[in-house]
Structure formats: structure tokens, C-alpha cells
Amino acid sequence: MSGISVIATSTLVLGGLYLLMAAGLTLIWSTLRVFNFGHGALLMFGAYLTWTLLNTTGLPLIVSLAGAVVAMAALGAVYEFLLVSPFIKRPNGDMLVMVATLAATMLLQSGAQLIWGPELKQLPPFGGARVDVAGSVVQGTQLVTIVLAPLLVGLLALVLRRSSIGLTVRALEQNREHAQLLGIPPRRVYLFVVMVAVGFATVAGALLGSMQFMSPAMGSDPLLRAFVVLAFGGAGSLAGTIAGAYAIGLLEAVTTYYFGLSWSPVLVFLAMIVIMLVKPEGLLHTRVRSA
Amino acid sequence: MSDLLTVENLTAGYGQAGVLRGISLRVGENEAVGLLGPNGHGKTTLLRCVSNLHRPTSGTITFAGRSTAGRSPRDLVRSGLIHVPQGSRLFPQLTVEEALRLSAASSGHAGSWRDSLDRVYSVFPRLKERRRQLTGTLSGGERQMASLGMGLMAQPTLLILDEPTLGLSPKVKHELSECIVRVRAEVSSIILVDGDMELVLDLTDRYHVVLHGDVVDSGASDDERSRDEMMSLFLGGAADERH
Ligand SMILES: Nc1ncnc2c1ncn2[C@@H]1O[C@H](COP(=O)(O)OP(=O)(O)OP(=O)(O)O)[C@@H](O)[C@H]1O
Numbered sequence: 001m002s003g004i005s006v007i008a009t010s011t012l013v014l015g016g017l018y019l020l021m022a023a024g025l026t027l028i029w030s031t032l033r034v035f036n037f038g039h040g041a042l043l044m045f046g047a048y049l050t051w052t053l054l055n056t057t058g059l060p061l062i063v064s065l066a067g068a069v070v071a072m073a074a075l076g077a078v079y080e081f082l083l084v085s086p087f088i089k090r091p092n093g094d095m096l097v098m099v100a101t102l103a104a105t106m107l108l109q110s111g112a113q114l115i116w117g118p119e120l121k122q123l124p125p126f127g128g129a130r131v132d133v134a135g136s137v138v139q140g141t142q143l144v145t146i147v148l149a150p151l152l153v154g155l156l157a158l159v160l161r162r163s164s165i166g167l168t169v170r171a172l173e174q175n176r177e178h179a180q181l182l183g184i185p186p187r188r189v190y191l192f193v194v195m196v197a198v199g200f201a202t203v204a205g206a207l208l209g210s211m212q213f214m215s216p217a218m219g220s221d222p223l224l225r226a227f228v229v230l231a232f233g234g235a236g237s238l239a240g241t242i243a244g245a246y247a248i249g250l251l252e253a254v255t256t257y258y259f260g261l262s263w264s265p266v267l268v269f270l271a272m273i274v275i276m277l278v279k280p281e282g283l284l285h286t287r288v289r290s291a
Numbered sequence: 292m293s294d295l296l297t298v299e300n301l302t303a304g305y306g307q308a309g310v311l312r313g314i315s316l317r318v319g320e321n322e323a324v325g326l327l328g329p330n331g332h333g334k335t336t337l338l339r340c341v342s343n344l345h346r347p348t349s350g351t352i353t354f355a356g357r358s359t360a361g362r363s364p365r366d367l368v369r370s371g372l373i374h375v376p377q378g379s380r381l382f383p384q385l386t387v388e389e390a391l392r393l394s395a396a397s398s399g400h401a402g403s404w405r406d407s408l409d410r411v412y413s414v415f416p417r418l419k420e421r422r423r424q425l426t427g428t429l430s431g432g433e434r435q436m437a438s439l440g441m442g443l444m445a446q447p448t449l450l451i452l453d454e455p456t457l458g459l460s461p462k463v464k465h466e467l468s469e470c471i472v473r474v475r476a477e478v479s480s481i482i483l484v485d486g487d488m489e490l491v492l493d494l495t496d497r498y499h500v501v502l503h504g505d506v507v508d509s510g511a512s513d514d515e516r517s518r519d520e521m522m523s524l525f526l527g528g529a530a531d532e533r534h
């Protein structure tokens with residue numbers, strides 16, 4: 001493979017994974033005004049759950065993933081019920097929720113350690129399709145990631161734009177108080193966004209678990225990258241998130257190619273610091289909204 | 292006349308600071324009630340308690356024969372209590388028509404939204420011209436019209452208007468007050484809060500003056516004498532604040 005096509009492929013693969021993570025985080029941020037620290041652990045849990053479904057039921061991988069997405073969305077509802085709604089309406093509720101999601105990370109990681117043990121596990125490749133691009137071959141999970149991630153996020157964008165639940169989500173994120181006065185139930189919107197976000201994280205987890213070994217900490221790196229994406233894209237905007245995800249993917253692909261795997265994270269975070277200096281409003285900030 | 296809304300001995304505040312001090316009032320069916328009073332004396336807080344955006348410390352609120360305690364704002368909206376809040380920036384990324392439609396849908400009137408839309412456009416012809424514009428780019432007067440229009444889309448029994456003419460020029464204010472007259476014909480009961488005393492008295496049947504979180508004076512809005520008395524009350528209230 002030539003340098004260009006290696007970089008292009010890993011940009012699209014990494015960008016796709018970060019997009020799946022960051023789109024959910026953005027959705028949660030823009031409606032709930034909290035950063036979900038548990039998102040990485042949820043990704044991990046989704047990956048393991050896919051593995052279990054695959055190995056206990058013998059269903060095809062893609063069906064196991066679909067099952068895991070449904071199960072994880074249900075877990076997302078529990079997550080919202082236990083960690084978000086008891087705290088969000090209190091004074092300083094956003095801080096309480098964020099601490100609760102940190103606690104959830106510990107719980108999910110320890111839980112995974114207990115349930116699935118320390119031995120290494122990996123999911124098989126997602127299909128055997130292959131494409132030749134400029135003399136190099138992209139196949140299996142990489143190809144699926146490149147196609148599936150923008151497809152799912154595009155679908156989400158369409159739902160937000162066109163459907164009635166999408167309209168209520170946008171209304172709540174633009175003016176929470178007035179939205180309530182129109183009769184929009186915040187709880188239902190929160191439930192919806194958390195379930196969608198957890199479903200996306202599960203897909204990202206299964207894709208990642210098929211490209212590398214799974215571990216209880218496998219979500220930490222994607223979570224950090226998704227955080228950078230949010231900082232870069234200006235949290236709350238899906239368009240910014242899409243641009244941010246592929247920009248970080250490109251940055252990571254280029255730095256890995258030229259400087260190696262160990263330097264890449266340093267350079268990515270350095271880039272984030274520069275971005276924050278130049279464009280401070282990018283970091284977890286959207287337009288000022290009325291109370 | 293039977294009461295649509297009764298508020299009894301309501302107290303409320305933010306943290307340690309008390310704002311409402313045992314305020315009581317009632318709104319009858321087919322009645323428009325005005326609330327007057329200087330800035331910061333608790334009018335908005337009262338209205339936020341009525342629509343359950345803010346929890347009172349004590350007292351009772353009854354709407355259409357049922358206590359509102361513990362009910363969600365959504366539940367109240369669906370029973371016809373519609374609150375058009377003070378100074379809302381609306382939904383900057385939604386168009387006028389999206390916002391109007393949203394209000395019909397989320398109040399449980401999705402089926403009849405087209406009829407409501409026609410009525411709203413006949414009350415506010417300007418909104419029809421602006422229907423594809425984002426609410427975030429509307430002028431101050433248009434924004435108030437959109438906000439009122441959204442209130443109408445929810446098919447209110449009781450429509451609460453908090454400072455609809457705040458910050459508008461006299462000319463726009465006049466245009467808007469004519470719209471409110473037309474709004475008045477569309478709904479059973481109204482609570483109108485506004486800084487413009489003349490406008491409130493012209494558009495309502497009864498008025499209350501709210502000072503320091505309680506009603507200090509009430510009367511029929513067409514009583515000429517009351518206007519002079521109110522001026523002195525206002526000035527007295529403002530003088531209090533200086534101490
Ligand atoms: N969210 C809040 N937190 C703390 N204090 C508040 C809050 N909202 C209002 N207040 C205070 O409560 C008091 C009453 O405010 P309120 O908005 O009810 O008055 P108002 O009569 O509607 O005034 P205006 O005519 O200016 O709209 C004011 O002193 C105000 O500063």
C-alpha cells in the first residue's frame with residue numbers, strides 16, 4: 001500500500017469510530033448539558049455483549065451486534081433512570097450527573113472484569129467484502145466501518161431534521177424552559193438520546209473489538225478521542241462533530257504514519273490545546289441559550 | 292362566575308430569598324385578568340409557579356377544578372393551561388412554521404394543526420409572511436407574535452401572557468396590542484402581565500397590583516379612579532425599594 005492510501009484508509013476507519021462515539025456524546029451534551037464519562041465503558045460493554053451473543057447463540061455476527069444494540073439501548077434506559085433523572089433537576093445537577101457517569105465507568109469496567117475475565121477476546125471480521133482502491137485493498141471490518149459509521153450518523157441527522165421526535169429534541173436543546181411550556185416532556189427526550197447514543201457506542205465497540213483485542217479498558221482511548229472531537233467541533237453541533245471526527249482521524253493517521261503509534265496521542269492532544277487557544281468557544285460550548 | 296384558576300396563600304422564592312408572600316387570586320371563566328406592579332416584585336415567579344416550572348414553598352393552585360400540585364408542565368399544557376413566557380428567545384434554529392406546528396403537536400393537537408395555523412395567521416398576518424424564517428432572526432415584535440401564536444396553537448383555555456410588549460417601540464406595541472385584542476376573542480380566559488399599565492387596563496376585565504409578592508390592590512379595569520390610585524401605589528412601591 002502506498003502512504004496516501006494507508007493514511008486515507010485509517011482516517012476513514014478512525015474517523016468513523018470516533019464519529020459513532022462523538023455523535024452520541026454530542027446528542028447527550030446538547031440536550032442534557034452533561035458530558036457522559038461512561039460512554040467509553042458502555043462501548044466496551046457493548047463489544048463484550050456482542051461477543052457473548054455470538055458465542056452462546058451461534059447467530060451471525062451482524063445479528064449478534066443488532067441484539068447487543070437492543071440490549072444496550074435497554075441498559076441505556078436504566079442508565080438514564082438511575083444516573084441522570086434523579087440528579088439533573090437539582091441545583092448543580094449537571095455536576096452530579098457527570099460524577100455519576102464516572103462512577104458508572106468504574107462499575108461497568110469491574111463488572112466486565114468479573115463477567116468476562118482477563119483472557120483476551122476478539123470478534124471475527126465483519127464479512128469478507130473487499131474493495132481495491134488505487135492499488136490497495138480495504139476489506140472486512142475496516143470497510144464496514146468506513147461505510148456504516150457515516151450511514152448511521154447520516155440517518156440520525158435525518159431523524160433529527162425530519163421526524164417529530166427529532167423536532168422535540170431540537171426544541172429542547174434550543175430552549176429547555178420554553179420547550180417545557182409547549183408540553184415537551186424532557187424525560188422522554190433524555191431517554192431517547194441516551195438510548196440512541198448507547199446504541200451507537202455499541203456499534204463502535206463491536207467494530208473496534210473486531211479490529212483489536214477487547215479489554216475492560218478498551219473504551220478509554222475512544223472516549224478521550226471523542227472528547228477531543230467535541231472540543232474541536234464545538235459540542236452540540238452534529239455537523240461540527242462529523243467534521244471534527246474525521247479531522248482527528250486524519251491527524252491521528254498522519255501522525256501515526258510519520259511519527260509512530262506512541263507519539264500520535266501526544267500530537268493529537270497538542271493539537272487540541274492549540275485549538276482551544278485559537279478557538280476557545282469550540283470546547284463544550286454552543287450558542288448561549290435562554291434559561 | 293365559576294373559577295378557572297384559583298391561587299391561595301402562595302409563597303415561593305429562590306434559595307433563602309422569599310419572593311411571593313401568601314399571594315391569592317382567582318381567574319374566572321371568560322375573564323381577562325391583568326397583573327400590574329413594578330419590576331422584580333414576583334409576577335413572573337407567580338406565573339412560573341402556576342405552570343409548574345417553579346415549585347412553591349406553600350399554598351395551593353387549582354386549575355379547572357383540579358389541584359396542580361405535582362403535575363408536570365406537560366400535563367397542565369394538555370389540560371389547556373398555556374404560558375407564554377417573558378422574553379423568550381424562542382427556538383433560534385426552527386422556522387416560524389416549525390415552531391407553530393411543534394406547539395400544536397406537543398400540546399396534543401397534532402390532528403387539527405392546519406386549522407389552528409389558519410387562525411393564527413389570520414390573527415398575525417405578519418407571521419404568515421415570515422413563516423419560513425428562523426425564529427432566531429425575527430425582530431422583537433415578530434418574536435412576540437410568534438410566541439403568542441405558539442400559545443394559540445396549543446388551544447388554550449387559560450392563556451398566560453407575561454410581558455408581551457416588553458422592549459417594543461410604541462408603534463410595534465400598538466400593532467401587538469391589536470393582535471392581543473384578537474387573541475382575546477379566541478380564548479376563554481387570560482392573565483396578562485405587562486409593564487404598560489394603560490394597555491393592561493384596556494385589555495382586561497379586572498386587575499391586581501402585585502407589590503412585594505402580594506396583591507395590594509384590585510379592581511375593575513374600566514374604573515377611571517383606580518388608575519390614579521395605582522400610579523401612587525407604584526410610586527410608593529418604588530420608594531420602598533430605595534430604603
Ligand atoms: N431564577 C432565579 N433565581 C434567583 N432569583 C430570581 C430568579 N428569578 C427571579 N428571581 C428574583 O425574584 C424576584 C422576583 O422576580 P420576578 O421575575 O418574579 O419579578 P417580576 O415581577 O416578574 O419582574 P419584571 O417586571 O421585571 O418581569 C426578583 O428579585 C428576581 O431577582
Ligand SMILES: [Mg+2]
Pocket residue numbers: 334335336377453454
Ligand atoms: Mg416578569
